Amino acid sequence: MTEILAPGLAIGLGAIGPGIGVGLLVMGALQAIGRNPEAAGEIRTNMILGIVFAEAIAIYALVVALLLVFVGAPGLG
Amino acid sequence: MRKLFQGTNLIILIGVLAALLASALLIKVPLPTILLPAEKIPGLSIAGFPITNTLITTLMADLTVLILGFLAVRKIKEVPQGLQNLVEWVFEAFNGMLTDIAGKQKARQWFPMFMTILLFLLFANWWELVPGFDSIGLIEPLEVAYHESGGTVATGYEKGTFLGLPSLVKKPVALTAEQKHKVEEEVLAAEAHGEAYHGPHDEHDASGGYVLLPFFRAAATDLNLPLALAIISVVMTQIVGMRMLGLKYWRRFINPVITGIKPIDIFVGVLEFVSEIAKIVSFSFRLFGNIFAGQVLLFVMPFLVALIVPVAFFGLELFVGFMQAFVFAILTFIFFEQGTHSHAGDEHH
Numbered sequence: 079m080t081e082i083l084a085p086g087l088a089i090g091l092g093a094i095g096p097g098i099g100v101g102l103l104v105m106g107a108l109q110a111i112g113r114n115p116e117a118a119g120e121i122r123t124n125m126i127l128g129i130v131f132a133e134a135i136a137i138y139a140l141v142v143a144l145l146l147v148f149v150g151a152p153g154l155g
Numbered sequence: 156m157r158k159l160f161q162g163t164n165l166i167i168l169i170g171v172l173a174a175l176l177a178s179a180l181l182i183k184v185p186l187p188t189i190l191l192p193a194e195k196i197p198g199l200s201i202a203g204f205p206i207t208n209t210l211i212t213t214l215m216a217d218l219t220v221l222i223l224g225f226l227a228v229r230k231i232k233e234v235p236q237g238l239q240n241l242v243e244w245v246f247e248a249f250n251g252m253l254t255d256i257a258g259k260q261k262a263r264q265w266f267p268m269f270m271t272i273l274l275f276l277l278f279a280n281w282w283e284l285v286p287g288f289d290s291i292g293l294i295e296p297l298e299v300a301y302h303e304s305g306g307t308v309a310t311g312y313e314k315g316t317f318l319g320l321p322s323l324v325k326k327p328v329a330l331t332a333e334q335k336h337k338v339e340e341e342v343l344a345a346e347a348h349g350e351a352y353h354g355p356h357d358e359h360d361a362s363g364g365y366v367l368l369p370f371f372r373a374a375a376t377d378l379n380l381p382l383a384l385a386i387i388s389v390v391m392t393q394i395v396g397m398r399m400l401g402l403k404y405w406r407r408f409i410n411p412v413i414t415g416i417k418p419i420d421i422f423v424g425v426l427e428f429v430s431e432i433a434k435i436v437s438f439s440f441r442l443f444g445n446i447f448a449g450q451v452l453l454f455v456m457p458f459l460v461a462l463i464v465p466v467a468f469f470g471l472e473l474f475v476g477f478m479q480a481f482v483f484a485i486l487t488f489i490f491f492e493q494g495t496h497s498h499a500g501d502e503h504h
Contacts, residue, residue, distance in 0.1 A: 119255060127489065130482050134437045137444040144447070148191040148307060 085143040092139020099132035171463060178462035183325035185312045186458040187289055187367060189451055190304060193377040194368050197293070208292075208369055209377035216279035216374060223274075246270065257492045265491050268391065272384065273484035276375070280446060280476030283373035284469055289454070290369065294321055296354040297364035298338045301330060309335070311364030328364030375446035375479075378439065385438035388487040389431060396494035404494070434490065438483065445479050 107125035111118045160168065193207035200206060227242040235243050246266075253262035253269060282288065295303075297311035315324035330338075337355070345352045355361045374380050396404040408424045449472045456465040 119252070123252070123256065123485070126482065126485070130441070130486065134441055137437070137440050140444045140448065141440050144191065144444075 081146070085146040088146060089136075089139050089143040092142070093136050096132045096136035099135075100129050103128045103132060174462045175460060175464070178460055182461040184457045184461050185323050185325045185327075187369075187454045188300070188308055188311070189454060190308065192304075193372060193379075195303075196368070196370065207377060208372040209374050209380065212282055212288075212371050212374040213279060213380060215282055215371075216275055219278040219282075220274050249273070253488060256489065261492060261495070265395070265488055268491075269484045269488045272388070272487060273480050276384075276442070276480035276483055277477060279374040279380070280480055281473070282371070283446070283450060283453070283476070284472055288369070288371045288373070289450070290367070291371070292367050292369035294323065294365045295368050297328060297330060297362050297366055298334070298341075298354050299352060300366035300368070301335065301338055302342050302352050306335075308366060311362070311366045313363060314365045323365060323367055328362055330362055330364070334362050373446055373450050375442050376450050378443050381439035381442040382435070384442070384483065385435045388438060388483075388490070389434050391487070392431075392490045392494045395491050399495040407494070438486070442479050442483055445475055449475050 103125060107121050107128075110121050114121075193209040195205040195207050196211075223238075223242070227238045231239065249270065250262060250266055253266060256262070257265075294314065297308070300308045300311065310327055310329045312323040313326040313328060315322055338352075341355065342352045393404075396407070408428050452468055453465070453472060456468045
């Protein structure tokens with residue numbers, strides 16, 4: 079049971095933070111573009127960079143989940 | 156809104172629903188075996204190094220970029236046409252974007268690096284979407300796959316035929332603890348004779364399960380490719396920084412005593428050094444994680460509903476494939492740019 083639950087919890091809980099983070103980032107960027115459409119290109123590039131860094135945290139959780147699925151946790155059985 | 160359910164729309168809607176129903180009831184697609192390391196193709200090797208299916212796809216992506224480049228410049232015209240026009244448009248758009256970020260001189264200097272990473276990764280990711288990827292290959296007995304994967308793969312499918320060709324059908328077969336034990340025994344026996352393991356000796360002992368070993372698999376689902384690219388990118392950042400700033404570049408990490416060292420500078424230098432290592436990890440795992448997750452998604456969707464629904468996810472993967480290639484390339488470029496910021500101006504403040 080733990081083998082099935084552990085990777086699910088790892089990626090599920092790990093995705094909450096980045097999900098909120100990406101939402102906030104895009105919200106801010108869209109508001110900025112709405113107020114200043116001329117700067118859209120620059121804002122978009124920086125938004126993508128921010129999303130990438132937020133997403134990296136979800137990727138760490140994904141790696142842990144993949145390790146749990148394919149390699150298993152020594153000690154848990 | 157009412158018009159949506161009239162005339163041809165209604166016919167299309169009913170058709171789609173009927174296709175969904177038919178696919179749910181009639182078409183049974185087995186779930187491909189999801190395996191973390193790339194599968195080695197048996198019997199193929201160069202100088203003792205086994206050839207994996209991801210290596211084949213990497214070479215295909217290389218060839219695609221080469222052929223595209225060759226075709227685009229074969230007949231260069233003053234007024235571009237066709238492929239030359241497309242390539243020029245794409246290059247100009249990206250060059251303009253890089254100029255906005257780093258200025259004309261730096262953009263011109265690092266554009267080849269940026270575009271090489273972008274184009275290579277783009278095709279490496281997009282090849283995955285071609286039908287036949289992950290679905291054409293060798294059919295191996297389950298016991299061999301169990302041994303090769305070190306015990307990870309323990310379920311396979313029964314063998315059937317599709318259009319006269321051997322294929323797997325959606326009837327799962329799992330190895331029992333007894334059979335697993337027998338495989339381990341037979342592997343030891345085969346190794347004692349100096350032979351490779353080729354499945355159970357006795358037909359009656361065989362589990363009857365088979366596993367597909369695909370010839371082609373998305374290149375970035377093997378961690379080796381993202382890791383190699385990440386190391387290239389980070390090492391190039393140091394080289395580019397050295398070339399542009401000379402020995403001053405290393406003041407990013409260590410501030411010499413002459414400049415009036417402050418304790419905070421030592422701490423910042425250590426942080427910079429650690430972030431350089433962290434870059435390799437986040438570069439490689441970002442690409443690997445996204446493409447691997449995409450591959451699993453493309454495996455699971457046809458397994459759940461075989462018709463129409465997977466098309467949407469192929470569209471998503473088209474976007475993700477481009478986005479990851481772009482992000483890898485633009486991050487490399489931005490780290491180049493950050494690494495070559497001269498700190499000389501700071502001393503005037």
